[in-house]
Amino acid sequence: MRFFRAALRRLAGVFTGHRADAELQEELRAHLEMETAEHIRRGMDPAAARRQALLTAGGLTQAAEAVHDQRGLPWIEHIAADVRYALRTLRHSPAFTAVVVITLALGIGANTAIFSVVRGVLLKPLPNRDGDRLLYLRQSADGQGQANISFSVPEVRDLRTGVPSLGGIAEYSPWNLTLQGDDGAVRLDVGLVTGNYFDVMGLSPVLGRLTRPSDDGPGVPPVMIITHTFWMKRFGGDPSIVGKQVKLDAQSVTVIGVLQPAPFFPDRIDALLNMVASPHHVSAQMVQNRVHRMTEVVARLAPGASVAQARSEVAAVYARMQRDYKEAYNPGSHYRITVTPFKEALGERARLTLWLLMGAAAFVMIISAANVANLTLMRGVRREHELVVRAALGAGVARLRRLLLVENLLLTLVGAVLGVIIAIFGVQLLISLAARYSPRANEIRLDGVVLGFTLALSVTLALLLSFIASLPREGTFASWISAGVRRMSGSLRKQRLQRGLVVAQVAVSVVLLAGAGLLTRTMVRLSEVDSGLRTEEVLALDVPLLQLSSAASGGTDPMAWFRRLMEMDAIAKQQYERMRTEIRALPGVNEAGLGSSMPLTTSMLTFEVKAEARAIDVGEAVPHADVRTASPDYFRASGIPLLRGREFTSTDQASSGLVVIVNKTFADQFFPGEDPVEKRIAWTGPLLKLSPISGDWRTIVGVTGNTRDGGLDAAPRATVFMPFTQMISISGALVIRADSNAPGLVAAVTRVVHRIAPQAPIVSVLTVAQIKDQSVAPRRLNAALVSSFGVLAVIIAAVGIAGVLAFSVSARTNEIGIRMSLGADRGRVQRMILKEGAALLAIGVVLGVAGAWVAGGIIRGLLFGVAPHDPATLIGVAVMMAAIGVVACWIPAVRAARIDPAITMRSA
């Protein structure tokens, strides 16, 4: 306490100095007079008395100085003086200041922006209570669409009873419901959750309440909790929504609360409901069937338990399950469970991309710092004279060092402020990139931690810059001072450091350029991929008409449910057909087709499939195929080519023989080297029993080309098309081919849909070109960002080379003058300087190519259609860097050749 009190007084003393100084003078004078008087009293003559008194005093000025230092905080005053001095110095070299500040601002801005994304998406603790103890459980198997098949209720039950290190298991089943509002219907992505869900997840409401175990039923009403994002988007954050009834599909549901902002995985969620909201989810089928996997699992570690413990316990329970229920886990498909911390699962898609960008930004920072270091070194040489003078006037090494530090801090801090402004804009751009990869994009902020990172970065830089400048050791001033105005340096050590920095800049630029080159080629390759259809002027709409839960609300008897579903399906099919006919009649429409999903999007369903007279080998994964439907004109409207056989026709009705069209991948997989037409296939597997699809044999009538439904960078998926009429329309899409200007049809088309089915939500309206572009867009942004970093790096590096050579030329002016007067011609001088630059350039490029080789391997996962060590890219980048470098060397070389020997000799 006493210490703080004294510190406070001293801080106050900084500002009250003037008055106190006058008082002190008076006090000291009084002291002196009293002492003089005393001496006189003892018999000295007045003059001697005064002399004696002054002698004991030991210097009034020094005393005043000492008191002054004790009164205030001398270091604050010294720093203030240093800041004033530094500002004056920097103002006198505006070009240097501007270049340094801009270079630093770009480097710091890039790093701040990317770091804020890395922190928001990967590093920041989850908003969930004790979020680092949450685990995501994923069940996968071999085969198409089996990477994340989620869990069945019996499986969850086994985990719950058999794994003590999981303190709680939250279940949520992704589901779709249609919200009827005043302004039309909206399709909601919802999660059906068990009563312990929010407790396990560690989430709280911002309004109202959450569900609890008593909401699991039986005999409870369905209730809904909306997510924060959906609350804001749909209800504008209106608190009165809590307690209101809304219409979801056919039933009325009460909104009981609004959830705090929180990320969901694997899908975005609009609302959460208790299980009773879907009769299917409380049916015997759902609760008892081991292969009916519809439930996502997030678990909370029990107190004291570790992830490793949970992993081994889960593995043990799972092994027992596979032993006890052999029919549910075909050994050839390699069923497995992975346990991942929830935070890691949330970041898994973003991780590689973000670390790539962070690395690129760090490289830009290195280059900027190297450039500033070089500029500082050069300026340091020019300032040696000044420093010598200051040393001669009594400034110690520490004081000179502090002066440099203050100056560099000023530079880096101004750079940091500008950098943060750049970052504010950069972050907006990056959030849209991150949103494609991570559910946590809305957590990205330039918060205190990020600004702390920026500050730490700036201060570290300032320290580095201040300590590379060589100051003489204490005690060697004499030699400096005696050397006087003569230049001290251009010393070999310093020049070596400068050259080393240039080499580093060139090398790092090459690495960045190579990364940019690989990513750009990836993007180009991706956009060149044949999507499998003619994408021009095709519009597609996703319009689900069938509401599965409405069919189920009639009762839990499976037969009644099935009957009602079929009735509803018949109505939906009529509506779809009316939409198709009316849209086909619109002016400008050439074709209109119906199908289960839009082209170039994944199918909702993937089923086990078998071909007649073709057995699965032991140890082979069970084959799966995407389930899609198509009306006769779907393929023509989408522009999907028919390779063999026939298209569907209007005679392929529900009552006629079952037929299918398969794609090329399917044909190659099941009938390699044979003509698949007239062969028979059937859906199969334990899941079939749960679906309204029959396992009857279906005859292949045609083969279509492959389409890239899983994304342009994914392999084509084995697909089976059934006639639209021969399959329940659990989803529905319209595909429209226009003369021209397909986007112009959107208004007319949506009008038709709304008129025929006013209760139906239009989930999306996109041209096929837009769908295709969504697959390329994230890569394009990646490539653009890394490329702009690369360009930035090259510019900074070029400035660096030119600067260092120019400095070298000016340091060697005398030497060059002598050479020229001894007969060296201009060309020779120019070559000499060029050679000096070329050597640095060559070393840098070689090191850079080696670095790019390593970096290519690291970013392998982000590349498509281009090898990580693509020789064309590496050579191209090396040549480009060399060319830019030579141009940068040219300017100082030409300047060197223009040196007039007469002038330099005279001034030497």
Add this chain to the structure above:
Amino acid sequence: MADKLDVQPGTLALMILRTLEVLGPLHGYGIARRIEDTAQHRLTLNYGTLYPALLKLEQEGFIHAEWRQSENNRRAKFYALSAAGRKQLARETRDWHRTADLIAAFLAPKREAP
């Protein structure tokens, strides 16, 4: 001059506080006088040492100062011990005795090993 000691760091504050305790409120000259007399002129105490020490004690709240008329009618700044200063003096005196005993024990003539 050569046989005079500089003031040991830290001891000056103790001397000042003790002086003020014995003599009551006193100006800088009086304090210096008293300390030099007590030390029988074995110490030099110039202004540059004394006044920063006084200011430091004042900042720490152990003494407070006011301007008054001196005995021979001159305006002077008088320093007086505060309650906190009194406590501090007691504490420092105790510590100093302890340290002195310790050092004395260390510097005592070497005893022969038994």
